[in-house]
Amino acid sequence: GESVGLHLPTLSVQEGDNSIINCAYSNSASDYFIWYKQESGKGPQFIIDIRSNMDKRQGQRVTVLLNKTVKHLSLQIAATQPGDSAVYFCAENRAQGGSEKLVFGKGTKLTVNP
């Protein structure tokens, strides 16, 4: 069935390095994508979003890239810090039966080593 998923369940990087977290989606009709960060014991926190009419969007230390041709989404974190350690989820906004729902991927756990 259709799903939003991530290529790697875990990612370990050194402090100061750049991190890239990937996500594949299968519904070509999805028009909005969001990256969330979830720290242990907390709810998901919005990081950055992108609409399907864009291929790149930048925030503070984060960049999201969208490749609609291969249905691929990535989150790039520059100069990764220990506070970036968390599970990162991509979410896809899908229209279903007159309503719109977010479908979440399985998450990638990012560990930043000092």
Added chain:
Amino acid sequence: EADIYQTPRYLVIGTGKKITLECSQTMGHDKMYWYQQDPGMELHLIHYSYGVNSTEKGDLSSESTVSRIRTEHFPLTLESARPSHTSQYLCASSGRGGAYITDTQYFGPGTRLTVL
């Protein structure tokens, strides 16, 4: 931090008890959602509401029920808790409201439920 609140944060309860998980938001959002999440796993939508007196079941079947009598309040109830209900329950909201981005869902801190 989004203005969405959940209580209790942690709940340990025996089998057969009735429980209500509270969720409130002060962002003026019209849409609210409940997700279930097992540790380290993805979120699964179990209920949503697009406004007062509107509730729908999500993609994951759940024995819980919800109500939406007030815009800011979206409680979830389990009439008879069982060990299989042990999980984290996350509430979210979205919609028009101040400086918040439309369509983006903002999450509460979650309630971790353990049923013995």
